[in-house]
Every structure is written in C-alpha cells, then in structure tokens.
Amino acid sequence: ETGVTQTPRHLVMGMTNKKSLKCEQHLGHNAMYWYKQSAKKPLELMFVYNFKEQTENNSVPSRFSPECPNSSHLFLHLHTLQPEDSALYLCASSQAREGTDTQYFGPGTRLTVL
C-alpha cells in the first residue's frame, strides 16, 4: 500500500449508530488531519494531530471523536450523528515542520446519515 488510505469508502448509518472511520498513511509522516467536505462548501479542517498529539480542534461537535494511536493511524469515532453531518470525510498527512509541509490526501469516506 502506498500513500494515504481510508476505510470504509462509503458508510451509511442511522442517527443512533456508532461507527468509526479509519485512516492510515504509509509516507512516514508525523502529522495527520481530518477534513469535512460538504456540498457547495469549502473544505473544513476538523482536527490536527502532530506527533500523535492533538494540536487543533476546529470547534467540532463532541459527537465526532478523533483518536491517533500512532503517527501512522488516525480514527474518527462517530456517535449520534445528525443528517447534516452527511459529507465526504477526508484524511491527510504531512511531514510537519519540514519545508512546504505539503499535505497528501486519502480518497475519502462518503458518509450518509439517515
């Protein structure tokens, strides 16, 4: 596997379900990110992890709970979501504090909340 992978690619869940999104990076990076992409809106940064420590929470509701057990894996735990949370969730990684610190993205998880 190369680059940034995300599973599942598609997820449909009810408002009372609990599910998790997984992201894995194979680039040796030390920073990982969650973004939300809704229709007709710019990408919104949700969380940033540098060296496994959360360094940014962009006022995200507590029904989204991130977890970064190591520098290669990032999870987004979901519970009691709302229909307006339906979106494409993108994970990215970068080598923070080095050069342009370019972020590389995964293919995304298309989430539908019923």
Next chain:
Amino acid sequence: AQTVTQSQPEMSVQEAETVTLSCTYDTSESDYYLFWYKQPPSRQMILVIRQEAYKQQNATENRFSVNFQKAAKSFSLKISDSQLGDAAMYFCAYRSAGGNKLVFGAGTILRVKS
C-alpha cells in the same frame, strides 16, 4: 484570519487549449505557502503545484504553472495543452509558514471539451 477566494465557480476549456484559474487570498503574514489541488470525480484530492511565498520565481510542473503576484495577493493556475483528464474541481489553498492548517477556497469546476 486568512481567507482564500476563487471567484470562478466554473470554467470551460477546449482540449489542447490553455486555461487560467484565478485565486486571491488575504493575509497579513509575509511567509507562507500556496497550493493548487485537483479533485477529480473519484474525489481523491491530488496536489498539482505548490509555491513558497519567499520565492519570486513562479512554480512550474509540466503543463501546470502559476502566476504568483505577492503584492496583489494573487495566485493563478495556468493549464497548458488541456487534456480530458484535467477535468476536475480545482482548489487553491493557503498555509502559514509557522503552522500546518490549510485554508481552502471554494473551488473551481473545470470542464474540458473535446
């Protein structure tokens, strides 16, 4: 706070022709990075080109080049010899030199006609 504006919601170009996508940004910082990302229908966000603000020379990657005007806070993307595979949503993004948060524009849909 920094903002990124892409004033063209949609653009069209004939195959083999040249097209320029516009991007302006607002910042009070002097050191930062700018990026263009491409998001095809597969939804995978792909880095197209990046520019360091301290470099006066415009970045070039094969058929893709930028016109970086620091004083005007403008960062346009020129695609030469357009190909059908260039059809996608293009996002302009800004990152401060001291941080790793990307600020995205709203995107421009590029259609390529054969």
